[in-house]
Amino acid sequence: MTGERAVATVYWRQGCPYCSRLLGDLDRIGLPVDKVNIWEDPEAAATVRSIADGNETVPTVVVGDTAMVNPRAADVVDAARRHTPGLLAVNTSALVKGPWHRGLAVALVIAVGWFVLAAFNPTTSFPLAPALLTAAWPLGRRWRAGRVLRPVTALTTALGGAVLAVAIALLLELNGALAGAMLFGMPPLTEAIVSVALGVLVGGGLALAGRRPS
Known part of the structure; x- marks a missing residue:
C-alpha cells in the first residue's frame, strides 16, 4: 500500500x-x-x-x-x-501468524520413527526421542516462518509436541516397548516425561532465541 x-x-x-x-x-x-x-x-x-x-x-x-x-x-x-x-x-x-501446523510434519516423522524403532527393539532405550519430538514442532515452525516465534506461539507448539510425545510414550508403555535401560535409572515412563519437559524447555527456548526484549 x-x-x-x-x-x-x-x-x-x-x-x-x-x-x-x-x-x-x-x-x-x-x-x-x-x-x-x-x-x-x-x-x-x-x-x-x-x-x-x-x-x-x-x-x-x-x-x-x-x-x-x-x-x-x-x-x-x-x-x-x-x-x-x-x-x-x-x-x-x-497479522499473519502462519498455519498452526507448520513444523508438525517434522514432529510426526520423529514420532513415527521413534514408535517403529521402539516397537521392533523393545529392549533398546531411546531416552532422547521424547525431547527431540517435543522440540521438533516449535523449531520446525520457526524454521518455516523464517523468524523467531512469539512467546505464546513457541509455548503452544512446544506443548503440542509434548502432548504428542507423551501419547507415543503411553502407547509404547502399554505395548511393553518402553523397557530399555534409561539414562537416570527412573521408570521408563517417568524418564520419558522428564525428557518431554526437557524438550519443552529446549524447543521453546531455541524458538525464541534472538528475540528482542519487548
Whole structure:
C-alpha cells in the first residue's frame, strides 16, 4: 500500500522473501507505506547502507526518525503509532501468524520413527526421542516462518509436541516397548516425561532465541 498518507518507508528489492513477508503483513493490517526498490534507486541503496552498517540489508524500514533493519510488522506498527499518535488505526489482529501446523510434519516423522524403532527393539532405550519430538514442532515452525516465534506461539507448539510425545510414550508403555535401560535409572515412563519437559524447555527456548526484549 503506497500513498500520500504513508507513515513508513520500506526499502526492499526483488527476490527478497523477508521483504515479501513484511510487505504482505503490512498490507493485510492496512498500514500505508512507501515502497522503495533499492535496486532501482541508488540513493535509497545508500540510505540503507548508512543504516545497516554498510550493508544493503532489506527490508529496512524508516518511520520518522526511527530506522529498523529486518523488523517484524508489529515493530513497524509500534513505531508508526509512536510517531503518529492518534493517526493510525490498523487491524493488528490481521497479522499473519502462519498455519498452526507448520513444523508438525517434522514432529510426526520423529514420532513415527521413534514408535517403529521402539516397537521392533523393545529392549533398546531411546531416552532422547521424547525431547527431540517435543522440540521438533516449535523449531520446525520457526524454521518455516523464517523468524523467531512469539512467546505464546513457541509455548503452544512446544506443548503440542509434548502432548504428542507423551501419547507415543503411553502407547509404547502399554505395548511393553518402553523397557530399555534409561539414562537416570527412573521408570521408563517417568524418564520419558522428564525428557518431554526437557524438550519443552529446549524447543521453546531455541524458538525464541534472538528475540528482542519487548
